[in-house]
Amino acid sequence: MTNETPDHHHPVQIAQDILWGDMDEFGHINNTVYFRYFEDIRMIYFEKVGIMEYKQKHNIGPILANTQCQFRIPLSYPDTITISTSIDQVEGKRFMMEYEVYSQQHQKLAAEGNGLIIFYDYEHKKTCQVPESIKQLIDTLEQKKN
Numbered sequence: 001m002t003n004e005t006p007d008h009h010h011p012v013q014i015a016q017d018i019l020w021g022d023m024d025e026f027g028h029i030n031n032t033v034y035f036r037y038f039e040d041i042r043m044i045y046f047e048k049v050g051i052m053e054y055k056q057k058h059n060i061g062p063i064l065a066n067t068q069c070q071f072r073i074p075l076s077y078p079d080t081i082t083i084s085t086s087i088d089q090v091e092g093k094r095f096m097m098e099y100e101v102y103s104q105q106h107q108k109l110a111a112e113g114n115g116l117i118i119f120y121d122y123e124h125k126k127t128c129q130v131p132e133s134i135k136q137l138i139d140t141l142e143q144k145k146n
Helices: 031-048 051-058 132-143
Strands: 012-017 060-071 080-091 094-103 108-121
Touching: 012 031, 031 051, 031 060, 031 080, 031 094, 031 108, 031 132, 051 060, 051 132, 080 132
Parallel strands: none
Antiparallel strands: 012 080, 060 108, 080 094, 094 108
């Protein structure tokens, strides 16, 4: 992965401005804010592949089981960032989402991370297989990136 350009292999990307209020007393974006960036892009991805609609209809949907972030450069106001994500492979009850945060001001990758998503049956309170219809929509979206 290069540190000089945004990762164009992620099929879902958004650009957003950094907010002044997200900086901490050290003058850079607080580390917890990156996880909000990951959540923003994760929810957009879920909307694109029908996960949220499926959850409303069947009470089966995603739970974030684990997440991590590697910080590459500090971000500060003002800047515009590109947040992007992809899913490499769906396996049974889970998939891993990869995330990147790219700084337009610095023209560099500012952070990268991932999140392990587990599918969950909210009615029966147990994990379950990722529905086949969701797998197909993920595959379709991910194929468009190539």
